[in-house]
Amino acid sequence: MTLQYDHRPSETARPYVEALAEVCDHYDADAESRYADLPDPAGRVHYLTAGEGPPLLLLHGLSTNGATWVPMFDALTDHFTVYAPDRPGRGLSTAVDYRETGFREFAVEYVADFLDAVGVEETAVMGNSLGGFQSLALAVDRPERVERLCLVGAPAGLSLDIPFLFRLFDLPVVGRWLFDYFEAETVPEARAEFRRINVEDDAAIPDAYFRPGVVGEGLPGQRESLWSLLEALGTMRGMRPQFDLREEVRDLALPTRFVWGTEDYFWPPSVGRPVAGAMPNADFVTLSDRGHMPWMEPDDEAVEAAVAFLTGEVGPE
Secondary structure, three states, rough: EEEEEEOOOOOOOHHHHHHHHHHHHOOOOEEEEEEEOOOOOOOOOEEEEEOOOOOEEEEEOOOHHHHHHHHHHHHHHOEEEEEOOOOOOOOOOOOOHHHHOOOOHHHHHHHHHHHOOOOOOOOEEEEEHHHHHHHHHHHOOHHHHHHEEEEEEOOOOOOOOOOHHHHHHOOOOOOHHHHHHOOOOHHHHHHHHHHHOOOOOOOHHHHHHHHHHHHHOOOOOOOHHHHHHHHEEOOOEOOOOHHOOHHHHOOOOOEEEEEEEEEEEOOOHHHHHHHHOOOOOOEEEEEEOOOOOOOOOOHHHHHHHHHHHHOOOOOOO
């Protein structure tokens, strides 16, 4: 298997593309690296696409990138054509200053523009973490674009509480120092940080998985864009009130599944279960001893729960 691309990588982008190819090779993923040119401020959005069948949009979390979904491609691409964009400011997508955008409006608008660019009118959507927030906001604001919704790992938007470390980023001087301190410049550093926040067991994760993230941190504008997003998202008190979707999602009638680890670093299942219970067409799958990105754990529980729902085999109709 190999990574194809419809563009000639620049010298700056080449190390990142090579890291993507290594991830695809490890997971036997036949994928293509492409770009979509969107209206400003999103600009040029890079994405991976693979498979055949109806569309499935994959939205990654705060500090990851589209390649975070490659380990699931093997299970997904027999059923779907997957689209995994790098959010603006991550991977090879144009860096955006999020202090100059209303994040919710921008997050929905650029995703809708992206779907237009790739010729997709309606799609199933799977999101993780901040990508889960985007998925829910897209379903609320543009319901005609979303066919069904799968949230794997706790989505943002269901609680304004955030871990203490993320509150500290709001402190003058200290916050930026912490942000720079936690920058993963090597694969071992990236693995340690990933294990601390995203999984309970990293034994099944190859070094290749972390390389796009490590290389991506050195791409022009990426760190500053991520810092601007952190500033836009939260304060010492928690996430800003405009990121609270709890009341709005209660009216979502489309089929929705939450797949949530009991050891999620950001929010426990007790945050999401009552929200799912109030929605007319949602179910809630709890995974014991699993973290914030449960599809990266050694077993296939999260993958199986997601695929069975997305294909319509189980779950709400």
